[in-house]
Amino acid sequence: MQIDLSRKYKDLAKRAVNKKAAYGIDIDLKMYEDAAEVGNYKGLDTLPTEIKEAALLAGVDVTEKNRSGTYMQIDHSVIYNKIMASYENKIEIISVNDALEKFPEMEKYWWQAVNVDQDKYTANAELKPMHGYFIRVLPGMKIDKPIQSCLMLQENAKVQNVHNIIILEEGAEAQIITGCAIPPKVKEGLHIGISEFYIKKGAKLTFTMIHNWAEDFHVRPRSAAIVEEDATFINNYVLLKPVKSIQMFPSANLIGKNAKAQFNSILYGKEDSHIDVGSKVILTGENTAGQAVSRAIVDDNATIYARGTLIGKNDTVKAHLDCRGILASKDAVMYAIPELVADKSTHAKLSHEAAIGPIGEEEIEYLMARGLSKDEAVTLITQGFMDTKILGLPEMLENSLKEMINRTRDDTM
Amino acid sequence: MLEIKNLYAQVGNNLILKGINLNIKDGEVVILMGPNGGGKTTLLHTIMGMPKYKIIDGQILFNEIDITNLSPDERAKLGIGIMFQKPPYIRGVNLKELASIIPGHKDNKVIEENAEAIDMKDYLEREVNFGFSGGELKRSEVFQLLCQDPKLILLDEPESGVDIENISLIGKNLNKLLGKEEKIKNRVKSGIIVTHTGYILDYINANKGFILIDGKIVCEGTPNDILEEVRKYGYRRCQQCK
């Protein structure tokens, strides 16, 4: 099965190896070597300290106490995967390579939400596959503790191509927190991550991706979700550290009646980061609804493109896009690019609000009159702006994100 | 409590306050009346130290400390609090979060009690002042002041745009805030209340009244005398005292 699949997609991929992406800086893939294999670890607590610390910054709970399962990959080796005992018959977490061998139904999921020939990055992921995770939540299972995954790169000038498949079977509910990170000594590299989500009838997934890269890292995630009847897909993205460039435009196609999607992004552009992040909701099914919220602070010499596209393909749909930015430096640039498309749907209700502006003096002074110092006032307003509450995360993770936002701000502003 | 000496202040390039002298003793509550644009809000904001209001001349003493050059947060920490006529909203920050970091009462129980008292319990999880109605804004301000519990309270039109029931609720809470529930000789808190109608006097006993016109205090009297003058003659007769 795996062989048939790969032949079909490899042919398509070969034809797309030089196809530039629609957005973002073009990367010469020849610059990046393949990453090496590394060994296995028995538990997350046995990881080298520097890796553990980097993982923590990307939201990973190394004690695993507050998680139902863990998948961890360094470079292109799966170093650890585990399901906590009480969740064993509820979720599956394995390497996607193993899933391809084990499950004939992978045919229905492999390159079905994302096109293999979308661009050179998807093509590269197919031609030089390096694992990725397969996470499936079994029908009707409601997983109270988040599942976590962590993708790391260890060596310099290396590429990591991962392909993830996430399936929520009918009526399942789960929260997945995925952190991508690198230990401090790693300075450059390329991460390509394909993620295909299948949210079946009545299921609900909250997927949170926290990125923690380095100044010379290029990042090209390619993800898409297919959301069925009465199902909900919430996609959170948090980027608080400098990165050379990141470009992604994840999408959710709401094919089933009453399906819902929500994208939330919190972006902090620092140093010379070139960040191009969008989200797309395709409202195909009857009575589907979508929301795309993005908050960006652009500092130093950074550039942020915050894109959002809502496509209404049905008369009964409704969606809203909310994109706001603060420019914290004279050398920073922000583009807010909302796009609404009513595709043969005369009654679709699509709306957007986009605004770029500084933190209001009046609000700072108001808080100062209540006794907050100027710095405390700015911190509170910034926290409110980078509204982590909308992500619906476990309290501990939300608090640590808030702290990270404060630290990021303190570094420069 | 408060001593203002020969105060001149400007906003933008306009000189608004033109030689204000005002003394407020511990435990004293005064009302401030005057026509629109006369400088009442400017006076309160200047006492609070709001950065847009520049002191050109004169001095403000608070409990014998010269606060003329202090920032609003320093003044707030000394014990001055203000209820804004037009408060801004703050996105992404809910009222409870704000209440818990206002210096003063931090503890959750006090916050809940204050919210209960001013009927703001259902608003604790709402973004500060965002989408609040006129009356809700006033209650939000009183709630924040209850949490801050200042010694000198500057109230800018606490009753305007508020329905009768809520005026009574706000009045009761301001009484509490001003320490009017204490025995008379134990009362130490002071207040300046800006009012156009005097309705708030149905709930709060004030000691004195002033009329401010064109940046100057033109008249001083008992609150009832001041109110009666304004009700009968408007500011016509006061204009002559400029």
Ligand SMILES: Nc1ncnc2c1ncn2[C@@H]1O[C@H](COP(=O)(O)OP(=O)(O)OP(=O)(O)O)[C@@H](O)[C@H]1O
């Ligand atoms: N930022 C500003 N720039 C220039 N002039 C200003 C500014 N803010 C206020 N003023 C002016 O200062 C004067 C006094 O305004 P202030 O708000 O103190 O009046 P007020 O007595 O509170 O009036 P009201 O009863 O209408 O509330 C007004 O003429 C007003 O237009």
Ligand SMILES: [Mg+2]
């Ligand atoms: Mg006023």
